[in-house]
Amino acid sequence: MQKLTIGLRHDITSAIMMTMIPIRTTGFGSLYQGDCLQVMSQIEDGTVDLAFADPPFNLGKAYTSKINDSLASHEYVAWCKQWLDEMIRVLKPGGAMFVYNLPKWNLPLGAYVGEKLTFRHWITVDIKYSLPIKGRLYPAHYSLLYFIKGDRPAIFHPDRLPVPCCKHCGGELRDYGGYKDKMNPLGVSLTDVWSDIPPVRHAKYKKRDANGLSLKLMDRIVSMATDPGSLVLDPFGGSGTTYVAAELTGRRWIGSELDCSAILDRFDDLQGDREHLAEIQSNKNVLFTRDDLKRRRKAGKPLPAEYRIQSDLAPQCSCEPEELRQMGLSF
Numbered sequence: 001m002q003k004l005t006i007g008l009r010h011d012i013t014s015a016i017m018m019t020m021i022p023i024r025t026t027g028f029g030s031l032y033q034g035d036c037l038q039v040m041s042q043i044e045d046g047t048v049d050l051a052f053a054d055p056p057f058n059l060g061k062a063y064t065s066k067i068n069d070s071l072a073s074h075e076y077v078a079w080c081k082q083w084l085d086e087m088i089r090v091l092k093p094g095g096a097m098f099v100y101n102l103p104k105w106n107l108p109l110g111a112y113v114g115e116k117l118t119f120r121h122w123i124t125v126d127i128k129y130s131l132p133i134k135g136r137l138y139p140a141h142y143s144l145l146y147f148i149k150g151d152r153p154a155i156f157h158p159d160r161l162p163v164p165c166c167k168h169c170g171g172e173l174r175d176y177g178g179y180k181d182k183m184n185p186l187g188v189s190l191t192d193v194w195s196d197i198p199p200v201r202h203a204k205y206k207k208r209d210a211n212g213l214s215l216k217l218m219d220r221i222v223s224m225a226t227d228p229g230s231l232v233l234d235p236f237g238g239s240g241t242t243y244v245a246a247e248l249t250g251r252r253w254i255g256s257e258l259d260c261s262a263i264l265d266r267f268d269d270l271q272g273d274r275e276h277l278a279e280i281q282s283n284k285n286v287l288f289t290r291d292d293l294k295r296r297r298k299a300g301k302p303l304p305a306e307y308r309i310q311s312d313l314a315p316q317c318s319c320e321p322e323e324l325r326q327m328g329l330s331f
């Protein structure tokens with residue numbers, strides 16, 4: 001087969017040579033319809049900044065790609081080790097690898113990867129609407145494993161989050177006591193428990209029945225472990241959420257999926273995702289979201305002056321609403 005280079009905006013052809021033909025190339029990425037092991041075998045060693053995987057969880061689900069999602073446990077783990085090895089091989093020194101799965105699978109998979117990469121975190125991603133299972137504790141989280149190649153991450157800039165507030169009155173859910181003036185105006189530090197990731201339920205954001213992850217989750221991972229121009233790999237495309245997060249933030253990406261139809265549809269019109277991402281990004285790296293500031297104001301609860309927030313909704317202003325309107329600051 002003729003050796004083709006992948007069509008990316010930035011020239012990475014010296015680093016990566018693909019012999020397969022992408023089903024779609026975009027400004028920043030290339031999507032391959034095929035088995036991820038075959039696709040990854042075409043990527044050169046040490047070229048990827050972020051490798052993320054959200055594989056089938058072996059729960060017997062019916063995928064449009066018709067994969068067997070009910071393997072014997074040992075077969076499933078053996079298969080996972082194959083693609084994990086490929087992801088590890090293509091990762092750059094200092095590159096980051098994230099694996100999203102049930103705790104049951106991330107336990108053996110994490111132990112395996114931990115022999116080759118440096119463990120950073122087991123991140124707990126709170127699932128809001130799971131179902132109780134008889135005779136078991138109610139499962140309420142997925143596991144997100146975070147490893148890096150080598151001793152230190154080449155890139156690490158976690159988002160900061162807004163103070164959690166009441167959805168009705170906008171008041172803080174925690175009392176920060178005398179520390180309000182010490183709080184970073186860009187928000188609170190990200191922990192390893194993520195309870196603010198919404199399920200992908202809204203019809204506007206749900207892309208077919210492709211087990212799509214939340215764009216907020218993927219934006220957080222992509223922004224934490226890459227810079228614009230970095231290269232992101234996700235072998236299990238699904239509805240393409242990783243690729244959308246990468247594309248809209250200027251990261252190069254390589255993707256594979258057995259049935260690319262949902263991703264192709266999604267990339268035909270990214271406007272909804274673009275708007276959704278803008279909203280997600282406006283609500284991070286701030287101490288209070290605009291919505292919470294508005295709720296507070298409506299509820300007659302001005303923000304204590306000690307908080308050092310940079311917002312046109314900061315409460316210290318004593319102008320009349322009409323003056324605010326004229327200044328373009330009303331809400």
Ligand SMILES: C[S@@+](CC[C@H](N)C(=O)[O-])C[C@H]1O[C@@H](n2cnc3c(N)ncnc32)[C@H](O)[C@@H]1O
Pocket residue numbers: 034035036037054055056057063064065067210211212213214235236237238239240241242256257258259
């Ligand atoms: C859980 S979904 C991924 C969802 C994705 N993270 C998203 O946000 O839309 C897993 C996907 O892996 C795909 N898949 C399974 N085995 C594969 C393989 N060997 N090569 C490529 N894709 C595969 C399935 O078709 C399925 O769409």
